[in-house]
Amino acid sequence: MNQMIDLFEKHFHRKPAVISRAPGRLEILGNHTDYNEGFVLSAATEQATRMAMAPKSGTVCTLADTALPGSFTIDLNRLDAPVKGDWTNYIKGALVELNRRGLKFGAFDALLSSTVPLSAGMSSSAALEMAFCFALKTIYGIALPNADWARVGQAVENRYLGLKSGLLDQFSSIFGKKDSLILCDFRTVEVLETVPLPSGYAFLVANTLVKHNLVESDYNRRRESCERARDAIAAECPEVKMLRDVDHALLERFRDKMDAVDYRRALHVVGEDERVMQGVECLKEGDVAGFGRLLFQSHESSRANFENSCPELDALVEIAHTLPECLGARLSGGGFGGITIHLIRLADAETCRGRLETAYKAMTGKEIRTILCAIGDGASAVAL
Numbered sequence: 001m002n003q004m005i006d007l008f009e010k011h012f013h014r015k016p017a018v019i020s021r022a023p024g025r026l027e028i029l030g031n032h033t034d035y036n037e038g039f040v041l042s043a044a045t046e047q048a049t050r051m052a053m054a055p056k057s058g059t060v061c062t063l064a065d066t067a068l069p070g071s072f073t074i075d076l077n078r079l080d081a082p083v084k085g086d087w088t089n090y091i092k093g094a095l096v097e098l099n100r101r102g103l104k105f106g107a108f109d110a111l112l113s114s115t116v117p118l119s120a121g122m123s124s125s126a127a128l129e130m131a132f133c134f135a136l137k138t139i140y141g142i143a144l145p146n147a148d149w150a151r152v153g154q155a156v157e158n159r160y161l162g163l164k165s166g167l168l169d170q171f172s173s174i175f176g177k178k179d180s181l182i183l184c185d186f187r188t189v190e191v192l193e194t195v196p197l198p199s200g201y202a203f204l205v206a207n208t209l210v211k212h213n214l215v216e217s218d219y220n221r222r223r224e225s226c227e228r229a230r231d232a233i234a235a236e237c238p239e240v241k242m243l244r245d246v247d248h249a250l251l252e253r254f255r256d257k258m259d260a261v262d263y264r265r266a267l268h269v270v271g272e273d274e275r276v277m278q279g280v281e282c283l284k285e286g287d288v289a290g291f292g293r294l295l296f297q298s299h300e301s302s303r304a305n306f307e308n309s310c311p312e313l314d315a316l317v318e319i320a321h322t323l324p325e326c327l328g329a330r331l332s333g334g335g336f337g338g339i340t341i342h343l344i345r346l347a348d349a350e351t352c353r354g355r356l357e358t359a360y361k362a363m364t365g366k367e368i369r370t371i372l373c374a375i376g377d378g379a380s381a382v383a384l
């Protein structure tokens with residue numbers, strides 16, 4: 001906090017009015033279920049984006065990122081189009097969304113500093129959006145329920161940037177709870193339960209460094225597949241609104257009425273919803289091994305059914321099966337690159353990390369970046 005204040009003062013020669021913090025997230029179980037109105041077990045990470053901000057007059061805002069030289073400007077009167085590859089798109093998109101909702105705000109100076117790895121599957125973009133929104137709402141007194149702040153972030157991705165993502169990333173960044181997983185329901189858009197991670201266990205994250213650019217990936221096509229599978233069932237079962245309403249038996253009944261690829265996509269989503277609920281039961285019963293097996297099953301379904309894995313992610317999960325310290329592993333997030341998460345015994349963390357890195361290098365000739373990820377609290381802002 002003091003460091004953010006110092007950095008802001010150095011850059012802008014005045015004091016910030018607020019410091020906000022929004023974490024990255026780990027999708028623990030429940031892959032591509034959010035936009036099907038299903039369930040996800042997720043966690044906020046200790047890695048977070050922090051923003052120091054102060055209001056100013058006029059329409060020109062200045063932004064600085066401690067990881068980049070110089071500063072960036074945004075004119076509140078010129079927010080129209082995103083510029084490809086520009087990180088300020090996430091800020092501009094949020095401002096466009098606030099305008100669309102008729103909410104009032106003015107200009108600002110802002111400084112950000114982030115420990116969330118970029119483009120890795122830990123939702124650095126949601127962390128940036130939420131850190132910005134929480135800072136802005138504090139200095140301009142913008143009143144919105146927290147779930148709506150998540151919707152603002154989702155709309156930045158959906159409308160401004162063209163990625164048809166669900167609410168998971170922003171929602172987890174806001175509602176995460178220290179040392180716990182949150183069970184999210186994306187129909188009612190609420191946290192159903194907070195489930196403590198059994199003590200003595202942790203998540204080791206392995207970043208494949210394989211480029212993870214969801215906008216240009218098959219993400220939107222996966223979502224369309226899910227919707228077509230839903231439509232095939234809803235044509236005869238109008239009570240089915242989303243894949244959330246479909247169980248295995250119902251999906252099988254309609255298997256011949258949908259495209260074979262769409263069927264496999266839906267099979268993944270239906271299976272994930274079931275695994276999330278089984279996972280919660282395992283954790284409540286203290287069956288960490290059973291929980292780990294569900295992570296492995298989830299990855300296998302991603303690989304075979306949803307086809308959102310890649311050889312690097314598969315290699316990491318294959319190695320995980322051979323490590324006695326690792327109880328389960330899977331890709332986490334959109335997929336097509338990015339990260340795997342490994343449920344490990346905390347006492348064996350360094351052994352496990354070393355073995356994973358060495359085995360991966362031997363298998364693929366490539367490096368990974370590993371992070372032992374502690375679970376933190378959701379977004380907050382402190383007015384100074």
Ligand code: GLA
Nearest residue numbers: 031032165166167168333334
């Ligand atoms: C990305 C999206 C989320 C969610 C996951 C997959 O992280 O942003 O909305 O769909 O992929 O579960």
